Amino acid sequence: MEIKVLGPGCPNCQKMEELTRKAVEQLGINANVEKVKDIVEIMKYTMSTPGLVVNGKLKHSGKPLPNLEKVKELIQQESD
Amino acid sequence: MLKDFADYITYNIINLEYGSRLGDVLEFFIYETIKIFFLLTVIIFVISLIRSFFPPEKTKRILSHKKEFIGNILAALLGIVTPFCSCSAVPLFIGFVEAGVPLGVTFSFLISSPMINEVAVVLLFGLFGWKVTAIYIGAGLLVAIFGGLVIGKLKLEKWVEEYVYKFHNGHEYEIIKQTFKDRLQYAKMNTLDILKRVWLFIVIAIGIGGFIHGYVPQDFLTHYAGKGNVFAVPAAVLIGVPLYSNAAGVIPIVYALMEKGLSMGTVLAFMMAVTALSLPEMIILRKVLKVPLLGVFVGIMTVTIIAVGYLFNAIL
Numbered sequence: 001m002e003i004k005v006l007g008p009g010c011p012n013c014q015k016m017e018e019l020t021r022k023a024v025e026q027l028g029i030n031a032n033v034e035k036v037k038d039i040v041e042i043m044k045y046t047m048s049t050p051g052l053v054v055n056g057k058l059k060h061s062g063k064p065l066p067n068l069e070k071v072k073e074l075i076q077q078e079s080d
Numbered sequence: 081m082l083k084d085f086a087d088y089i090t091y092n093i094i095n096l097e098y099g100s101r102l103g104d105v106l107e108f109f110i111y112e113t114i115k116i117f118f119l120l121t122v123i124i125f126v127i128s129l130i131r132s133f134f135p136p137e138k139t140k141r142i143l144s145h146k147k148e149f150i151g152n153i154l155a156a157l158l159g160i161v162t163p164f165c166s167c168s169a170v171p172l173f174i175g176f177v178e179a180g181v182p183l184g185v186t187f188s189f190l191i192s193s194p195m196i197n198e199v200a201v202v203l204l205f206g207l208f209g210w211k212v213t214a215i216y217i218g219a220g221l222l223v224a225i226f227g228g229l230v231i232g233k234l235k236l237e238k239w240v241e242e243y244v245y246k247f248h249n250g251h252e253y254e255i256i257k258q259t260f261k262d263r264l265q266y267a268k269m270n271t272l273d274i275l276k277r278v279w280l281f282i283v284i285a286i287g288i289g290g291f292i293h294g295y296v297p298q299d300f301l302t303h304y305a306g307k308g309n310v311f312a313v314p315a316a317v318l319i320g321v322p323l324y325s326n327a328a329g330v331i332p333i334v335y336a337l338m339e340k341g342l343s344m345g346t347v348l349a350f351m352m353a354v355t356a357l358s359l360p361e362m363i364i365l366r367k368v369l370k371v372p373l374l375g376v377f378v379g380i381m382t383v384t385i386i387a388v389g390y391l392f393n394a395i396l
Contacts (some may be wrong), residue, residue: 007210010167039171046253048136049168058153058254063165064128064270 001031001079006042006051008059016050016065023071029079054078086111105294112207112332117279119206120199123234128267134372136172137253143189144179149168153184156224159192160217161330163270166194166364173245174366177236183240184232190365191381192224195356199278203331213314215396216348223352227380244285278328285332292336299341312346313389320353321382330354344396349389357381 005020007013008010017035024031045046045053048062052074059074061068086107090096096103139162164172169190177187196217204213249268258266323330334347360375369377 008167008170010165012165013167038304040247041153043171043247043249045176045189046137047128047168049171050165058256060281061256062168063163064266064273066266067269070265 001029001075002055003031003033003075004045004051004053005033005035005043006036006048006053008037008039008042008049010049012065013050016052019065019071020052021070021076023075024066026068027072027075027079032076033042082114086114101294105290108293109286109290110291112275113283114208114217116203116206116282116286116332119202119273120278120282123202123205125267125271125389126197127161127201128270129263131161131270132258132263132266134158134161134163135255136162136163136164136175137255138169139189140172140179140181141174141252143176143181143185146181147186148182148184148229151182152188152225152228152232153221155181155188155228156192156221157183157222159189160196162189162193164193166361168313169315169361169364170367173365174244174256175249177240177249178249182232183237184228184230186228187231187377188224188228191356192220193356194361195224195352196220197355199274199328199356200331200351203282203328206256207331207335212344212348215392216351219348219392220352221354223381223388224385227377229379230378231377234376236373238378239370241368241370244368281329282332285329287295287338291341296336296340297321301376312343313349313393314386316342316346316350317353317382317389318388320328320350321357321378323354324358324360343393345389345392345394348386352385352388353382356385 003020003024004069005013005017007016017033021033024033024034025039034078042051045058046061050060050065051058052060052066054075055078057078059078060071089110090103090107091098094106096106136302139158142158144152146154173186173190176189177183203215204216214390330351334342335352338347357378362378365374
């Protein structure tokens with residue numbers, strides 16, 4: 001599974017990345033988590049960061065951030 | 081009832097002497113702290129819920145190819161309800177430009193957004209009452225609309241970084257569907273998040289406010305910075321521009337200053353200068369705007385906020 005965390009590097013984006021990695025670990029799935037900082041690449045998906053993209057599909061964007069349970073749910077929606 | 085509670089704690093449980101300065105300070109502190117946190121929780125929750133209906137993508141669609149003036153008014157209003165993390169100011173700016181939102185309209189949005197936020201609204205409402213809150217929101221909108229209009233009229237597009245105009249995405253962003261339950265959940269998380277971030281500032285600020293309230297003589301500042309002094313407003317704004325704090329830190333302090341004789345217009349102008357212009361925001365915006373445009377932006381804002389300060393000193 002391909003997961004992208006979109007964000008130029010602000011505290012919210014870092015938090016989003018941590019949450020995503022933790023969610024992947026707890027779900028025990030095989031996924032590649034990539035942090036995307038390039039603005040052009042980010043803007044292919046959204047203009048409000050932080051963003052979460054799972055298998056090419058935008059699952060979350062902007063504030064407020066989802067919590068850990070919500071992130072797990074968003075990832076799982078794409079896993080089957 | 082809350083007043084009685086603060087009274088009871090101060091004079092019966094801690095047993096301070098009634099009418100003593102320390103008692104006065106503590107009573108102020110307990111009363112204001114409880115009141116503010118209650119209001120913060122309720123109002124931020126409601127505002128977060130409203131905001132979930134105005135994601136930046138929708139705002140962009142609404143403002144796209146809008147005429148100036150109408151566009152500036154809409155942008156200033158949407159700035160209040162559209163949630164965005166300061167780190168997305170750059171993609172947001174590029175997205176607005178790509179969608180054909182005029183530069184001045186984009187600025188109206190960027191000005192109103194940090195100045196009129198939920199924490200500012202709650203603190204103003206809690207400490208000054210609804211009239212001052214309404215005046216502040218009205219003045220903030222005025223500054224945002226006017227500032228954006230002037231920037232639009234000056235035709236400063238040449239001072240926007242070139243790559244912004246070269247960006248072509250070519251597709252609309254999808255807006256993620258949310259159920260009402262999702263919205264409630266996000267609103268709850270956002271409320272907790274904001275409370276976690278600002279509670280310490282607020283407690284410290286109310287503490288300082290309480291101290292000024294109890295120990296600094298009434299009218300201490302009237303002589304230096306009262307209505308009679310024509311330099312009070314520009315001085316307050318010029319001090320406020322380089323200062324950066326969120327509303328949480330600055331409002332309880334200006335409340336106490338006002339009690340000591342600072343006039344309302346001066347206080348509101350100071351607050352606007354502190355919240356609307358900040359170095360971190362300038363650094364982020366530098367990625368899309370060239371230095372002269374940032375300079376013009378700061379200049380226009382400073383002059384407009386000073387004008388608003390005078391206006392309020394004259395009518396209030």
